[in-house]
Amino acid sequence: MPISQHRHVLEAPExxxxxxxxxxxxxxxxxxxxxxxxxxxxxxxxxxxxxxxDLFTAASAMQSALTEEGFATRTSLGTAPLxxxxxxxxxxxxxALGRFTTEQRERLAAAVRGxxxxxxxxxxxxxxxxxxxxxxxDRLLAELIGSRYVSHGPPPHESRFEVRLxxxxxxxxxxxxxxxxxxxxxxxxxxxxxxxxxxxxESGTEPLVHVRQYGDGxxxxxQLGHDLRIWGEPAMRLLVRRAARWACxxxxxxx
Numbered sequence: 001m002p003i004s005q006h007r008h009v010l011e012a013p014e015x016x017x018x019x020x021x022x023x024x025x026x027x028x029x030x031x032x033x034x035x036x037x038x039x040x041x042x043x044x045x046x047x048x049x050x051x052x053x054d055l056f057t058a059a060s061a062m063q064s065a066l067t068e069e070g071f072a073t074r075t076s077l078g079t080a081p082l083x084x085x086x087x088x089x090x091x092x093x094x095x096a097l098g099r100f101t102t103e104q105r106e107r108l109a110a111a112v113r114g115x116x117x118x119x120x121x122x123x124x125x126x127x128x129x130x131x132x133x134x135x136x137x138d139r140l141l142a143e144l145i146g147s148r149y150v151s152h153g154p155p156p157h158e159s160r161f162e163v164r165l166x167x168x169x170x171x172x173x174x175x176x177x178x179x180x181x182x183x184x185x186x187x188x189x190x191x192x193x194x195x196x197x198x199x200x201x202e203s204g205t206e207p208l209v210h211v212r213q214y215g216d217g218x219x220x221x222x223q224l225g226h227d228l229r230i231w232g233e234p235a236m237r238l239l240v241r242r243a244a245r246w247a248c249x250x251x252x253x254x255x
Contacts, residue, residue: 044073082100114215163178
């Protein structure tokens, strides 16, 4: 069922007290007009067609994970809130094609350049225009995220595999490798991305998590997120939490 024209905003409940120490003050990264005591804000945006992606499970899991991490979180089914993208401290974006205008992508890119964090999930890198003829909207999104979907690769397009993680990056440190059943993506990546999660294949490694700096903002892409099986993995929810915290807090240069 297409959901791109249906917007539903959920207000997050108060984060558990146990997570208070992990809350990120927006003023710590210089966001104008914010008090040091203000909770960081997260905007989770889900848009597109749920025929191939389990967007409703993702929406619930993203809201829960971000709230547990201490963010004041709202979730929108539809891209309209991206008109005010600069108001959030971190945006978590999961699109499956659907309506996502060039103007909204421009505002999103400008917000990240200005210091807003971005976490992009799974099919957000699947673009409508051909790879060798990207239109302006798709070019903007690919340049912002740092990668684009190329293909599923050779069949089978889904398998059981080990997610291997970089022990030396803030997003992935201390998270043990774990096994999942998930669909495959082959990605074309920008030269400046740092791959911090991957799977091994017969033809080499396939990126699953990568990070980069974009202007004053940080960007993390997670290829995982296809259906309820992966959202039931505690390590996946922890990766979303870590990615959002890291993207929200660029207190040192570089990815």
